[in-house]
Amino acid sequence: MGEGIFTQFFYSNMTPQEIIEKILKSRGIRDFERYFNPKPKYLEKSTNLVSIDQARLIVEKLKQSRLILLYSDYDVDGVTSSAVFSRFLNDVGIKNYKVVIPDRFKDGYGLNLEKIKKEFKSNPFDMLITFDCGIGSVDEVEYLKQLGVFVVITDHHLPQDKIPSADIVINPKLSSTEEKGDYHLCGCGVVFKLIHVLKVLWGLDSVDLKKYLEHVAIATIADIVPLIGDNRILVKNGLEVINETPSEGVKALINVSGLKSALNSYHIGFIIGPRINASGRLDIADTSYYLLMQNCEDTAAKYAKILEEINQARKKECDEIFKEALCLIPQIPKYGICLYKSSWNKGVIGIVASRLVERFNLPTIIFGTSVGRKDDGGIISGSGRSTDDLNLHELLVEIDRQYPGLMIRYGGHVKACGLSIYEEDFEVFVEAYTGILQDLNIDNRKKICYDMELSFADINFELIDYIKKMEPFGYGNEMPKFLFTNVEVIDFRKMGDGNHYSINLRQDGCTIRGVWFNGDEQKITDKLNIIGVPIINEYNNNRYLQIRIRDIV
Template identity: 35%
Template sequence: MLQSKSNWKYWIPENVEETSLEDINGLSPIVKQLLIQRGLTSTKEINQFLSPDIKNLYNPNLLSSIERATERVHQAIANKEKILIFGDYDADGVSSTTVMLKTLQELGAVCDYYIPNRFTEGYGPNEQAFIEASKNGFSLIITVDTGIAAVHEAEVARNLGIDLIITDHHEVQHEIPDAFAIIHPKCSPDYPFNELAGVGVAFKFAESLLGYFPKHLLEFVAIGTIADLVPLVKENRILSYYGLHALTISKNHGINALKRVCKLEGSITEEDVGFSIGPRINAVGRLQDAELAVQLLMTEDPDEAEEIALEVQGINEQRQQIVNDIVKEAEAMIDQDHDGVIVVAKEGWNEGVLGIVASRLVKKYDRPAIVLTIKRDQQEAKGSARSIPAFDFFHYGMKIRELFTHFGGHSQAAGMTLPIENISQIRDKLSEYMHTDLSEEDFKQEIVISECLSIEEISIEMVNDLTRLAPFGMQNPKPIFQLKEIPAEVRQIGSMKNHLKIQFANSQARLDGIGFGLGELYPYLTPKTPISVVGELGINEWNGIKKVQILIQDMKIEERQVFDERGKKRIEVLSYPNQRILYISHEKPEHSMDKDWVNYEMNISELPKADVLYIYDLPKRVEELRQVIQQTQPTNIHACYTVEESAYLTTFPKREEFVWFYALVKKRKKVDLTREIASIQKTKGWTREKVIFISQVFFELGFVTITNGVISLNPNPDKRDLSDSIIYRERLNKMELEKVLYYSNYDDLKRWFNNCIMEKDSPKEELANGS
């Protein structure tokens, strides 16, 4: 058996009544099922989902305070007041800033934008920035993708005579800022959708300000919405759907330069934004001032756009290297047996990438992780947290809010500043909550499986049909499918052998599977063993030939396995975390603990149960190993033994050969083997070993005596059968042992082990103390 790395959960919709979908033409059964799983059962809902329509977006005026804010901005424009857009340094903040800046410029406003420096100012509005804005004559500040936690800064603005309009989407904390206006879906009881990204809120405000639907801004909305990982349903689905199309046909010089740097051609997908465009925009704010990213999206000069895009690419490559370096340092700080919330901190770490580092640690250790950079001169630590699905970081962080100087974020991600002396207390408190509220299964990552398929059900047409559900994202994930099949071929690929390529095939169909980063599982796979894999379906095109493939995310084997390593000189001992391993051998292996080593001389009835059994040596009799298998009940058996002097490959004397030799001794009375053994070998064509073996059997049975190599006939022997000889029986037992356990083919060996376990309840003579 092979355990999966993640918890496999099957998508079972709650409170959904399955309905007939015959009214919708052209839907395949699998797409119908996926729609039902998403809670979409009515014809109207499904049509709206499959055919997103701008007409289904909500009226911006349903957002509280938006009319008041719109009126104030138009008043400022009419009075030539200076308006400052206060943004954020991530992709959502940059795209929000761009949307608002383009809107105000179109309206003829006297405006500028400001994005705080992550390293010198930190996240969100700050007092000094507002003071500088006042000195520079700004009387109106509009925040985008930030501000809902700026209680103090709102008071500062009011005291400075600045009207503050907050547009944000982050979680609302205990106290709401006293601002001129707050445009926030979660502060708007009449607004039907609470999950807009920061750029989505800015876009709604832009629509209200412009008085028409600004299609030309949709490409920026798609970037921020997809990159910020908000749920891609309802309004976000519509905005992303049209925004992706806008990105595909974009005339924006900055976006097109960025697409060229990313080597993106053809239709832009949510994956292109999530894995190429978004990370590069994010990289700018992670390492330096995010204004460069706004300049890229705002420039009207194609040459300048090309230069900035190349600079952004260089920054992203630098960011990747910094992340790798910090991850290595962080991993070195984490104990192997660490079981609490991971908290690592070091002076000098680049705070702009700590969220990425935290994500890497969560993925590796399956624990919530906080990664902090220590600022010794300020006696504080600053950084980011990422979490596992079962641990709501925002919820638990708010329970100890007093330990943070600043804290905010979502259930799976948070940012924070805290006094250095509070680090250990925060770790201990969060770890206590984690162990109290979570079970062992909660610590594994989750994979939600949409459907179990056979390879016969998978086709290019089916995969193409799945694209009707795109764009995929939070709450509309790309479907994950499970299939169970015996692989026709398995091999490691890649220069480091760190990937796995599996071909599934039967008489009716064939499917390729690729498991990136799963190469380490290769030794855990055994021949003719069904494996269950889960992953996304895609189409791989090579030299004009299209084939369906499954991108494997995880795998498991649900039946007992036998690893045939018989006769190998070098045995690789596999790692089985949290499983009981036993090693059975005549002498204790160097790599085993005393408690894990057993031998055939022990009382077999007292052997413990085991998940994994390594068999390094064979017993004297087949029955001994049968009893060990039945007692330990292993799920994985490694047959690692070898045979030095084979009895099975040595010809066993026939009964007539015993008769001939006895007749020779009886006729001659005495036979001196030291002088005559060669003659006997030549006459009968026997081996030396056979002559000696027959002699020893006769000696043990009392038929002859042997003195100094001379065999003499016993004139009055007892009447006994050859099988009464222990040597004779041991030789037969050894032959049977080797036949069954060493020279058998893999199928027969596996069948024998499985039969041992299945026969456990049948009555057997109890075997103890190796007798």
């Protein structure tokens, strides 16, 4: 059967509805009404995250403040968060605010002390709100408090031992539990909850919160938080806004990307999101913020075109670094991957780390630099991605415990992290990282996972309709995969460029076509066991059943 571990649950002799409900139960889902009809009324109460007292104090300060500084992260989550809150302030008539998005290369992640000092000196502010950052900025918040600034932190990242002494800290990792629907909110989801409470407290019946959901959906998908609980509801309803009444900025992104059909989570995660992220990876993220704030179609189109050009450059740079990274791995490592070159742009190394995890199924941390954009002072920045079996944030906490002071700063969540170390300490970090992974002894063989075993006779249009009702798909709500055994290959051919195959298949007298993208021709033999997803292929106004092959085992 090949290498790997089989993970499977049920065998089928059921109706399409029973098949899908059985899969959902295996995933811990019991309330089918909420799952298939993820309406806003099923959201956790916003006051579970933002208390009425906190909201009342924020409203008071927003009305009284001389200047409000909105400080966000430079990724999709941070930029959309600042855009949503800015749009809300505009809607309620508050104009005395300034948005500050740090430069990834000059300022780094989170509150930057020198940037704060510079902003305060040029135009003193008396209120600061963070978006998608701040939970680890203990010293920076302490400095702000000494200046008399009212500080509100909104973040979703896992806190470390010490919580900043901000006036208000809004973070579901502090106020919720993993069983609650709001625990896995991204930064923009946290902001949406905040403005919901502010709207109610303010009595702003004229402000329609639904329009903000397009940005919340984009951030939730792009930040790869689980699409369960509140996130599923926010994304489902946000996609409706994107497909029906998108803002000028989002509409411009759709147009420049060449998308014609209705958008789903795939389009957001792999087409729209990367374009918003691109400016913060290679330049400054302000371009993305300005795009999302646009009400003018022509101006939005200009910003979208700029992002498209930056994204093309980003893809080229990622491909080059990925090739170099592969050359630095002489043989498949056993525990984890940790690489560094001074010529690697720290703005894109996270993407490379993701690609290496996909290739080797090993936790990966890649280090890079500002590559001439600034003097890093001997500090290198790392970006990590993990497999399903390892909590990357907990790993960094353990490294910090065993090697105190080795990391200058770090943060993140289960699947992704960011950190910085001194270049001279890289080899020590590699030793610490691989040593702890070795002690954990995680089985890193690629797991061959599927939800159920089906036969070709089970595949029909009704089943596929039920699968579509499970959308939006993504991390935490994956598209169901099925095992088909003892499948006969009638014939096969290559499709287009690359390793893509069309395979005519037969099982117990039933025939169906399989399509396999990025496949391995050596695996195509006379008899196969296939893991795949039933799909509908539409051609010349006709609909055909197919299987999109994920793997041959």
